[in-house]
């Protein structure tokens with residue numbers, strides 16, 4: 551998957567002072583990992599300030615410690631979300647990081663029902679957060695350690711897709727969970743693509759692009775035979791690169807033959823990919839991403855009315871953020 555096997559990056563934003571399990575934290579310094587905090591010592595407010603002063607964005611945890619960390623975070627998530635000494639942005643960051651960790655595990659063993667259940671629980675937390683907090687998307691627009699792009703992108707697409715479904719459609723609770731799980735898993739098939747292609751910074755050759763395009767069908771087939779995943783989930787995995795005009799892949803189905811959940815995922819996928827900073831290009835602003843997507847929609851990539859509804863939801867969130875005073879934005883970032 552193109553990431554370091556032994557270390558997991560933990561965004562500083564997601565480490566709450568005095569709320570962290572007994573796990574060692576490391577700093578990355580010139581390619582080496584240096585112990586920053588012993589398991590026994592608590593991560594304090596002073597630690598947080600030190601990180602901010604040195605513009606440190608990530609600390610690292612040994613992969614072997616992730617189970618303890620995930621267990622702690624997931625067990626304490628409800629309590630953490632209910633705390634009133636944490637800003638909603640801080641809660642969002644923690645939820646975001648914990649979801650990313652969860653997706654990493656589900657990608658590693660999608661057939662394990664324990665992972666699948668964790669994933670559903672995480673979607674429930676995500677859903678609750680985005681439906682009660684108007685700043686939710688802002689917290690999900692975080693910095694990304696590039697090795698973790700696929701997982702961070704997955705959580706972003708899930709949060710956005712849940713928000714869109716919640717605003718536009720009246721889905722049963724189970725269907726909402728499936729939309730969330732499907733969006734988290736949409737690029738699962740990327741595990742079948744080799745690192746040399748995934749990490750390539752230049753344009754892909756025709757053969758490489760052909761291989762990348764197979765992630766939809768391969769992911770679908772693998773998850774289908776694992777037996778855990780519903781039709782909604784499988785549809786999102788298989789059809790999220792179809793285009794409304796039939797020019798997409800893997801099957802080339804068009805119009806409303808493309809399941810609606812997959813059409814929404816396609817919009818969220820495209821938007822999330824654009825607003826994230828990558829090693830080879832800068833992030834696009836939300837406004838510019840919507841403008842570029844509108845052009846695509848007019849050319850036939852998306853259902854035009856669905857796209858406009860989507861754009862309204864994104865613009866609304868963007869307008870809320872843009873309208874905040876400096877102080878409020880400052881608080882949001884911390």
Ligand SMILES: [Fe+2]
Nearest residue numbers: 736737790791
């Ligand atoms: Fe994809």
